[in-house]
Amino acid sequence: MKANRHCLPLCLLVAAIVTTIGGCDQTPSQASQTTAPAATASTTTATATAAKPDVIAVNIDSSVKPGDDFFSYANGAWLKSHPIPASEAYWGIGKLVQEDLYDKLRKISEDAAATKNAASGSDEQKIGDFWNTAMDSSLAEQQGITPLKSELARIDAVTDVTSALDAAFALQPLGVDAFFDFGVQQDEKQSDVMAVHVGQGGLGLPDRDYYFNSEAGVAKARTAYVEHLQRMFKLLGADDAAAKTSATQVMNFETALAKVSRPLADLRDPQKNYNKMAPAELTLKFTPDIAWKQRLLTWKLDAPYLIVGQPEFFGGLQKLLRQTPAPVLRDYLRMHLIDSYASTLGKSLDDEHFDFYGRVLTGQKEQRPRWKRTLDAENEAIGMILGRIFVKEYFPEKTKQRYNDLVEAIRTAYGERIDQLDWMSAATKAKAHEKLAAVTKKVGYPDKWKDYSALQIGRDSYAQNEMNARRWAFDDQLSKFGKPVDRSEWDMTPQTYNAYYNPSNNEIVLPAAQFAIPGYKDDEVDDAVVYGYAAASTIGHEITHGFDDEGRQFDAKGNLSDWWTKDDAKKFGERADVLVKQFDAYEPLPGLHINGRASLGENMADFGGVLIGLDAFKKTEQYRKGGKIAGYTPLQRFFLGYALSWIFEEQDALLRRGLLSDVHAPAKWRVNGPLSNIPEFYQAFDIKPGQPMWRDEKDRARIW
Structure with a gap:
């Protein structure tokens, strides 16, 4: 989740x-x-x-x-006899249970993949096609970043703040929280109503303190992040000098974004992070360049109000957007998209993503087997479909x-x-x-299983299935707006x-x-x-x-x-x-x-x-x-x-x-x-x- x-x-x-x-x-x-x-x-x-x-x-x-x-x-005694495997960042009793789960879920997935003539739209077809496509590393290598070409083209067309916001709002349904975070959830003060929430987000490092803490390991991670960005830009075709410039500028942009973000402890105060305002008020007071009412209407959200988690963040974002050159905004958006989907793309991007987010940030020494990573993605994308089969077979x-x-x-x-x-x-x-x-x-x-009939899973590409699953989850959120809260x-x-x-x-x-x-x-x-x-x-x-x-x-x-x-x-x-x-x-x-x-x-x-x-x-x-x-x-x-x-x-x-x-x-x-x-x-x-x-x-x- x-x-x-x-x-x-x-x-x-x-x-x-x-x-x-x-x-x-x-x-x-x-x-x-x-x-x-x-x-x-x-x-x-x-x-x-x-x-x-x-x-x-x-x-x-x-x-x-x-x-x-x-x-x-x-x-x-357990810890001494169970060293952390090279493919893991941590190990413990829960990991042993996860190994058992992996075996059960792999069997479910492989059985579905082996089903001949599975009915289109059935659980077996969706599980089987997701599994087969995610496991096909040669297909991912052959396609490279092609599955993302339309989104990358949109980003390439960014010339100013408005077009940057167009791209950022288009990335939200794909699970990329560029610039800010968005969701439709219960109104904290009126729990029987679904409300639009917006809050701080858009960072590539785990938390705002990673951009400022002086501890040696954190400082090393900051340096490694810039190096990661530089290598990613090179993989996308930039030369050494251009990649270095882009990486530095993206880091500077995110550091400024982190500076106007609230610290972790402050995010736990539900009263201070509940700021109810009309879309026009948020636009007028904090983000003149984001016409919230019109933006939300493109998602068919006619919201009378928003719950704004951190209003000062949006004021800082507004200022930052206006002072940042369009090429930097393009680089920022491009990198957040690629990093978000790197595991579904070719080996070079996948390996580079792991090198930073795995080796540097978690201490993993090597990638876990592809089948385990596929199960992780499958559970995230269509986990409730798997769950229906899982409980039937394994939970009396x-x-x-x-x-x-x-x-x-x-x-x-x-x-x-x-x-x-x-x-x-x-x-x-x-x-x-x-x-x-x-x-x-x-x-x-x-007691009631979610309806996934609108979700399309096929064998075109791993990245496409991932995009479809994320769009479906986003649309599922939007569909709850204006309806009674489903507490089940x-x-x-x-x-x-x-x-x-x-x-x-x-x-x-x-x-x-x-x-x-x-x-x-x-x-x-x-x-x-x-x-x-x-x-x-x-x-x-x-x-x-x-x-x-x-x-x-x-x-x-x-x-x-x-x-x-x-x-x-x-x-x-x-x-x-x-x-x-x-x-x-x-x-x-x-x-x-x-x-x-x-x-x-x-x-x-x-x-x-x-x-x-x-x-x-x-x-x-x-x-x-x-x-x-x-x-x-x-x-x-x-x-x-x-x-x-x-x-x-x-x-x-x-x-x-x-x-x-x-x-x-x-x-x-x-x-x-x-x-x-x-x-x-x-x-x-x-x-x-x-x-x-x-x-x-x-x-x-x-x-x-």
Whole structure:
């Protein structure tokens, strides 16, 4: 799923890092597979299995003390025995699950491709033709940039600001957010209405801070980006001197665009990023050269108002457009188009794109196999078509029921925790209970499948299929304008190992491909591990998003509305600031700290998820009996199960990228951070003052 900058679903995993199967680009955990561990409040303890080691004991690194670094203690043996493959930027438990998914989805795709005389427009025809064409590297090499010739011709015709805007608006339906970002989504303050949203965008580097941060690795990436642009221009036919000039000028343009963009942390304030204005007002006050009403009418959007995320960005864009020569605007547009479609073109462009966005920005040493990259693209383009087949073959109804039951166990535990809060007033508690009760759970797969009949997939070219899919998705967005909100819709495919909370729908979405531990069947995983691995790190996490610093500003109906008393909001902010301070202090790379404010929502969801998951686990028979498995108590196994969900290692380049452009903390600190605030964790592992995991009581976060 392309991250929605306007009403971002609060995802469990990292957004916008690397392309993966069909969902929010992710880090480690929340691995999905089709044989999920038992997910009910009455799961039995593990079945004795001589052939398999204990699910958590096998990962323990006994050379590390739990009080020194719990993440390394719990996961160190796994990490030592599973180095990152050269084709990957990161590796972890979720990657092993993804490998299983790849095998299943490849079979679906190859079976479809082998189907003779598949009916035109059928699922099999679309899957088969997309697969065959994307896998045909010789066809892509033969065609080169020919599939993009009409769009490149439009860009070549740019002579002034107006024609540059013509080209930019034509690129939006192709998934190229030149100059700015656009979308049709729910109005945050009126969630039953679909509204037009526009916001900052148009950068080639992952985030605006990449253009300014002085850390050595970031500075190196900036230099490498200009070199990448120069090589791309040469591949498009420019000589050395012209390519160097074009690259430098595009970098200068983007740097100016980044300068008027808001920092990552500021994008998480839904009130400040909600600016409602008529199209004429946006034109008059900020962008005289963009006649918004007329531009939107070309897309048949007669919008009475727009939600403008960052008005000052558009003022800066207007000034920048007028002072930038037309040749530079052409180069900027040309490069954003080519980079967006490089993987569908010939080998030289594909390799060059990977060299920067793969090697430099994520640390990958080599390209992943073409069939895996094809599956990534296929999931992005027609993932719901694949999903219909996937759930039919691999997701039984009984597993869906288990997930439903676990959600209710967590909902009950959260309600009881709200009742126990000593800092929240009765009035706010009543509203919190109302919102909690209204949270919609979507488990496994949609009840109603999206209609893809208008999407044309053929065998002309990989790039053409990609363009068709992106145009279809854009038109699908436009079609929602003026119609009732379809709250049954999903933003992730069933075969996505991820989950999210959507504040405008007040819903948690848990795809089918979720929660499993590779190599273990349901009856081989005990409650303690399940409640740490699945209930705490996924379900509890997502529900807590409805009450984090951002989600708490939306009411039970999904509207951006203040339902807190002023005093309660103040107390909440003070308690949240403790987490901000805690994570600000972590320094994963020399000179680069975690951004505690930008990552606050995720850190709060991790913390709340563990607390709620633990409350729910305490009601199980395993916890009450207190018996050990593999030498570990139920309480220890719960925390080890939580750490299991975050088994993850990454290249420094990807870690650096995440620290600058992602709202999630790195995996290690998503374990050590929240657990160091939980008394039961200290009790379970006898954490002592002076150990790194110890935090004085006065410094511990206390929110939910």
